[in-house]
Amino acid sequence: MNSFSFQNKVLHAESVSVTDLMAEYGSPLYIYSRSQIEFNWQQFENSFDSHPHLICYAVKANSNLAVLNILAKLGSGFDVVSIGELERVIAAGGNSNRCVFSGVAKTKESIQKALEYDIHCFNVESAAELDLIESVAVDIKVKAPISIRVNPNVDAKTHPYISTGLTENKFGVGSDVALSLYKKANLSKHLNVCGLDYHIGSQITDILPFMEALDRVLEL
Known part of the structure; x- marks a missing residue:
């Protein structure tokens, strides 16, 4: 189409x-074409129809309220990297409980606000961030949903400035660290471990890097 x-x-x-x-x-x-957006989103939805899933649109790609509203009406989830993006989703009619909070610059204030909005989960980038999320959860007496972002060290064959899945990139933790963080979080009374997360880059036109990254994450 x-x-x-x-x-x-x-x-x-x-x-x-x-x-x-x-x-x-x-x-x-x-x-923007509403019908094209709806069609493209539905293609993703249909592809995962036989498995439990939540499609999360990256708000940083386009935070236009009208675009976000189209996706919200379809039942989409959203990937946000700031409270500003989260509040745009809410303003557009999106459900905060269907939002995942990614990014390496989460502050104590943004973590608390996201918890108050009852987000779906945090994608945790580091051991320090995990400790910060736990401390905020303790302070406000809630259980924070989290997933550990794993850096699978996979070359996505994309532009080096938008590559995020190699060891040299600043995103996520290595497989060796991820397992220990997962175990630590699982023992916490104030953290709810939802799973593992990975992201290897943008503008990827070949499915093979995704398959390689998935294989490495599944090894955990």
Whole structure:
């Protein structure tokens, strides 16, 4: 499916002439296709239909409230890296309990706010972050849902500036550390271990790096 096409040599978004949109709203402008977004999301949903899952759209990719609202109405989850992104999801009609909080710069304040919003889970980037989340959970007397972000040391064959799954990258912990953190978190009365997390980069056009990363995580 492609919602953008030429009709009589004029570019259209769905059935609307882009030329007409430019005349009404000026140029440059951003044009999104609701039907294309819905179709693309549904393709992911259908692919995992036989397994328990939660598709989480990365808000950093596009935090436009209208786009987030389309996804929220579909029942999508969201991946956020700040309280600002989380609150945009909520403002767009999204459910905070279907949001995962990623990123390496979580503060004590943002962790507490996310817990108060009852997020789905934190993707924990380090041992220090795990300790910080636990301490905040103790302070406000809740049990924090967490997953451990594993760095699988897989080359995604993407641009080096957006590679996130190699040992040299700052994201996640190595497999040896991940297991010990998982065991530590599992013993805590204030942490609820939901699973493992990994992310190896962006703009990846080959499925093989994902399969290699999954194999390494499954070894744990």
